[in-house]
Amino acid sequence: MSKQVLKEGRLVIPGIGIVEADVAMENGKITAIGQGLSGDEEIAVAGKYVLPGLIDPHIHLGIFGDLAEEMEKETASALRGGITTVGVFMGGPKPYRSYFMDVMDLADARAATDVFFHLAIMTPEQQSEIPFYAQELGITSFKLYMSGIPGLIPDVDDGFMLQTLEIVAGLGEKAIACVHAENPHLIRVATERVRARGGETLADWADTHPNAAEEDAVRRAAYLNGLAGSRLYLVHISTAESVRALAELKPRYPKLFAETTSPYLSIDKFSSLGLVAHMVPPFRDPASVEALWQGLTTGLLDTVGTDNVTLTLDLKGAAKGIWGAMPGYPAVGTSLPVMLNYGVNGRDFDLVRLAEVMSKNPAKIYGLYPRKGTIAPGSDADLVVVDLDEVKTVRHEELGSRADFSLYDGQNLKGWPVLTIKGGRVVVKDGQMVAEASGRFLKRSL
Ligand SMILES: [Zn+2]
Structure with a gap:
């Protein structure tokens, strides 16, 4: 060559x-x-x-479409947007041992970017297979949903979570737990209130998942993780309250990392997009958007992903209202231009810091550094x-x-x-x- x-x-x-x-x-x-x-x-x-190839540590593939097709197309879309490696969250009730070799082969055969996987741990059987996933499959990150998606993903309780964190801790310093931090009980009560008042806008949807539900779960996840002694990565942090909590938690828990997403950094609940922007967690208040930028600058937030879910407008179903629309949106192809527009050009966000949060930090956190995440010989x-x-x-x-x-x-x-x-x-x-x-x-x- x-x-x-x-x-x-x-x-x-x-x-x-x-x-x-x-x-x-x-x-x-x-x-x-x-x-x-x-x-x-x-x-x-x-x-x-010239930036090191970017890593989007948080995308989903094959949720609403064919996995093979999305493995090819959505990774090519990522590449067009400057992202050369993606971290794909995979989930489902079946034990991964039974089929995941095929998914890994699919990545080799079809993906345009390099791909690493995170596996959602939802059942005791999956929990017991974690050492196999790490030792035999080379997958060292595991996701827990403190609050799931009704009908799609179940919540895990604190006991299951602690057990899982302990198993991850037992694998050593390279394994890591990823947590969707929201309190499902606070969400349930808030949702009932929004229903009762006939809420129907994107801002009403934000009220169904109050900022406090995220903050509470962030604090609890950090605490449980402290007990277990594992490394912990909080996915898609979206609120000012969580950033403030991280300011207290990070000095106490040095193995705690946090991600936000380029959509949360650029869109708020008053957006004219309406329910096309229906999401879990929802788009928040403008003060939270500014707090996320602050958190990225000061180091309270470590990475920027997208939480990309590929959807068509038909499946998205914005016309079905806040109770019928599907959460999620495509975002992997626009993540870098959004960060350059709203960050580097719009807020004087430092370009070197951008290379850290979009390349070096995800590489380090997920055990890919220095193969990925920098510009250096080798x-x-x-x-x-x-x-x-x-x-x-x-x-x-x-x-x-x-x-x-x-x-x-x-x-x-x-x-x-x-x-x-x-x-x-x-x-x-x-x-x-x-x-x-x-x-x-x-x-x-x-
Ligand atoms: Zn996600």
Whole structure:
């Protein structure tokens, strides 16, 4: 395989800063960083910023569509948006031992990005198989829903949760528990009240999942996790209250990590999107949006994912009202431009910090660093080149997803990826796939 050199980019290197240099790549790996490097093929990116390939640690595939089709299409959509690795949450009542090898094969065969998996632990049988998943399948992250999705995912109680956290702790420092932190009892009471008053808007929906339900569960998860001694990752934190709680909890619990999502950082409950933005947890008050940005800046929040669920408008069913609409939305293809528009360009959010929360931190937390998450010799040659000044209107048709809408349709966003390099090859240029990309299942070790 030939030697590629990315010329004169402004490399955004987490922990180091911005360095103007060339990057040499061979056999899918970065081989050198320096001045005046030459190769068989040179890619000129003078003046543009180059980030390590981004990791979306939180997406879902195959919930409402065919898993094989989404494995191919939604990962390709991710790649167009500068994301070169995805963490896929998988769930279901069946023990994963019985079928998950096939899912891993599917990732090898069809995914455009690299893929790692998190497994939802919902039953005692799955709980007892956790060591098998970690030791034999190379899957080291496990999800618990303190509050599930009615009809789809059951809640786990605190006892089941503590037992699971203890099993994860027993696997050592590389395994981690992921928790959807909301208190289902507070949600039930709040939901009854909103029903009684005839609530029907996106803001009413927010009231069914009060901010307090998230804060309470965040505190309880951190406490139980402290008892168990495992590492804990709180998914999709959405409220100012949780960020404030993290300020108290993180100094006490050093193994606690927290994620928010690019939609929570850009949309609030007063959005004119209406019930197309129906979600669990819901979009919140504008003060929470600002608190999430603060939390990302100060380090209380560690990562940015999307919680991408691919849906069509028909399945979404916004016309069915707040009690009938389906939660979820596609977001993996717009995550980087949203972060560049609302963060780097809109709020002076630091670009090096963006590379941390969208690449280095998820890589470290999930045991993929330094193969992923940085620009350094020996790391995978996954890179994304961004133009901070490019303004483009979002059209879902151009995102390459199976979904027939985007939350950002018609919006002008400033700051876009212009080149995605996966395994040393340019695979996306100006939003278009220019070469076939093939990703792999990333097996993790304990
Ligand atoms: Zn999710």
